[in-house]
Amino acid sequence: MQLSLSQEFSIAAESNFAYQTDSSLERAGQRQVVRAAMDYSVFNLISQGFRGHRGWPRAWRDPEPKPRYDAVIVGGGGHGLATAYYLASEHGIRNVAVLERGHIGSGNVGRNTTIVRSDYLLREELPFYEWSLKLWEGLSRELNFNVMFSQRGVLSLLHSDGDVDDAVRRGNAIQLNGSDAELFSRDKVLRMVPLLDPDNGRFPIYGGLLQKRAGTARHDAVAWGYARAADRLGVDIIQNCEVTAIRRNERGAAIGVETTRGAIAADKVGLAVAGHSSRLASMAGLKLPVESHKLQAFVTEGIKPLLDTALVFGVGHFYISQSDKGGLVFGASLDGYNSYAQRGNLAAVEDTVEAGLHLMPALKRLRLLRHWAGVMDMTMDGSPFICPTPVGGLYLNAGWNYGGFKATPASGWCFAHTIARDEPHPLARHYTLDRFARGYAVDSTGAGPQPNMH
Amino acid sequence: MRLTCPICGTRPLEEFTYRGDASVRRPPDFNPKNTGAWVDYVYMRDNPKGPHKEHWFHGGGCSSWLTVERDTVSHEVRSVKLARSARSGGR
Numbered sequence: 001m002q003l004s005l006s007q008e009f010s011i012a013a014e015s016n017f018a019y020q021t022d023s024s025l026e027r028a029g030q031r032q033v034v035r036a037a038m039d040y041s042v043f044n045l046i047s048q049g050f051r052g053h054r055g056w057p058r059a060w061r062d063p064e065p066k067p068r069y070d071a072v073i074v075g076g077g078g079h080g081l082a083t084a085y086y087l088a089s090e091h092g093i094r095n096v097a098v099l100e101r102g103h104i105g106s107g108n109v110g111r112n113t114t115i116v117r118s119d120y121l122l123r124e125e126l127p128f129y130e131w132s133l134k135l136w137e138g139l140s141r142e143l144n145f146n147v148m149f150s151q152r153g154v155l156s157l158l159h160s161d162g163d164v165d166d167a168v169r170r171g172n173a174i175q176l177n178g179s180d181a182e183l184f185s186r187d188k189v190l191r192m193v194p195l196l197d198p199d200n201g202r203f204p205i206y207g208g209l210l211q212k213r214a215g216t217a218r219h220d221a222v223a224w225g226y227a228r229a230a231d232r233l234g235v236d237i238i239q240n241c242e243v244t245a246i247r248r249n250e251r252g253a254a255i256g257v258e259t260t261r262g263a264i265a266a267d268k269v270g271l272a273v274a275g276h277s278s279r280l281a282s283m284a285g286l287k288l289p290v291e292s293h294k295l296q297a298f299v300t301e302g303i304k305p306l307l308d309t310a311l312v313f314g315v316g317h318f319y320i321s322q323s324d325k326g327g328l329v330f331g332a333s334l335d336g337y338n339s340y341a342q343r344g345n346l347a348a349v350e351d352t353v354e355a356g357l358h359l360m361p362a363l364k365r366l367r368l369l370r371h372w373a374g375v376m377d378m379t380m381d382g383s384p385f386i387c388p389t390p391v392g393g394l395y396l397n398a399g400w401n402y403g404g405f406k407a408t409p410a411s412g413w414c415f416a417h418t419i420a421r422d423e424p425h426p427l428a429r430h431y432t433l434d435r436f437a438r439g440y441a442v443d444s445t446g447a448g449p450q451p452n453m454h
Numbered sequence: 455m456r457l458t459c460p461i462c463g464t465r466p467l468e469e470f471t472y473r474g475d476a477s478v479r480r481p482p483d484f485n486p487k488n489t490g491a492w493v494d495y496v497y498m499r500d501n502p503k504g505p506h507k508e509h510w511f512h513g514g515g516c517s518s519w520l521t522v523e524r525d526t527v528s529h530e531v532r533s534v535k536l537a538r539s540a541r542s543g544g545r
């Protein structure tokens with residue numbers, strides 16, 4: 001695979017949506033545009049088409065921060081926006097602000113490879129991810145915004161007898177927990193993905209494990225859809241607003257935040273800042289079982305349909321799917337050391353490309369268009385946190401490793417419950433901070449307390 | 455990123471394996487009534503944005519454990535020492 005000279009280190013903003021209103025370009029304090037309710041109906045699409053799509057109103061407001069909210073959510077990624085939406089829609093808490101230091105969608109929600117699945121092994125994880133998948137299945141309708149959730153299946157390849165045995169165990173666990181899994185023979189795999197190299201000396205294809213209801217979604221649309229729907233319920237989405245401190249009262253409880261746009265009081269503060277969780281927690285004197293690591297992703301030039309499922313090549317963590325624009329989107333392992341830099345190293349690029357060519361030699365002829373990196377919380381057991389914290393009024397949504405995009409709906413759902421009721425949600429009851437001290441790590445790979453191994 | 459091993463010289467990243475924070479200290483003894491120090495040692499990390507002291511293993515070279523001071527934003531490497539001479543705790 002060739003790296004083209006025009007390779008950019010930019011986010012995966014494949015903006016083919018004419019109705020995106022890029023509010024990050026509009027400075028704070030600028031006159032607020034009055035929102036005319038305009039839906040994405042066929043009529044409006046056609047009439048806008050004739051006008052060069054210049055007449056769309058902004059999809060959500062750009063308000064000044066109020067001095068006080070019932071709850072503020074720090075972080076305008078998928079999880080923060082989903083949390084605000086469900087606080088408003090499920091719990092009737094509408095005096096809510098989402099505070100985002102950049103523009104929404106500029107974090108991992110706009111950088112990930114969009115694989116959505118629920119084929120997890122452990123009882124502590126699967127019901128949560130299965131609920132997420134169910135929410136995905138109705139999400140476009142719920143938000144009245146097309147998140148382009150495509151249930152094209154996720155096929156994990158198997159390369160030895162041991163792999164097959166393990167897949168049988170996993171498939172059974174998935175079915176027992178109420179989700180779907182199907183074991184594929186080698187022939188069936190090769191019929192589904194003809195471009196695989198079947199007789200690869202090192203990693204011959206023995207079969208596959210398919211989750212049919214799994215698939216991909218359009219990442220930015222998830223952020224935009226939740227933002228627009230939350231805004232319509234009264235949530236203030238405040239961009240270019242970095243939280244710099246957490247205010248606490250004499251009893252130590254959180255009572256608001258300091259930001260680059262002034263102090264904001266809040267009865268409850270929820271953190272959903274993905275790779276920056278340790279930084280925010282330290283503002284309240286908390287230390288987390290987390291290391292920040294970066295993961296890279298890649299996209300090739302657009303080509304005709306080549307791959308109609310999402311493929312996982314466990315050897316080397318490689319996974320690949322084809323976007324609706326035709327680009328092959330793929331990624332593999334972490335760069336491997338603590339980092340807050342949203343750029344990746346060349347050793348991981350080489351590794352990833354090697355794994356891809358091993359799997360499908362035909363990829364060799366493609367040019368790589370872009371690659372980029374996102375900073376993620378890697379935890380000591382590979383599982384997340386959705387929980388109250390030892391600091392009153394402060395709630396934590398963190399530790400998503402490289403699997404948090406699929407969790408977005410359920411994470412917002414459970415975190416909203418935790419903030420509203422001051423208790424863990426039953427589906428996320430294992431995702432508490434004290435699980436390590438109690439000896440209840442949720443470690444499906446069995447890698448132990450070494451974050452870069454999960 | 456490259457690391458300059460005190461024994462082998464400047465070598466590419468692929469030769470090294472990352473272990474993690476070198477500032478954590480193994481508690482001197484085990485007290486079943488107070489496991490807090492062990493929980494901190496095994497699980498809790500400062501995870502700083504900026505200078506970080508960390509352990510790397512030169513498996514593709516001299517097999518030494520190294521203590522590296524590196525910035526987690528710029529990736530600038532400030533120093534590389536043999537872990538046994540850096541006496542940086544851990545194990």
Ligand SMILES: Cc1cc2nc3c(=O)[nH]c(=O)nc-3n(C[C@H](O)[C@H](O)[C@H](O)COP(=O)(O)OP(=O)(O)OC[C@H]3O[C@@H](n4cnc5c(N)ncnc54)[C@H](O)[C@@H]3O)c2cc1C
Binds near residue numbers: 074075109274
């Ligand atoms: C390359 C890559 C590929 C991935 N692939 C997949 C995949 O295929 N499937 C999957 O399920 N998951 C995947 N993930 C993981 C997934 O993207 C993340 O787990 C998930 O997006 C994290 O939640 P989020 O959307 O809320 O994060 P983000 O979008 O990162 O949101 C956090 C926000 O907090 C903001 N913030 C930080 N500090 C502050 C502050 N002080 N004040 C205000 N705001 C702040 C940030 O600017 C950011 O916008 C991938 C991740 C990466 C990096």
Ligand SMILES: [Zn+2]
Binds near residue numbers: 459461
């Ligand atoms: Zn050496």
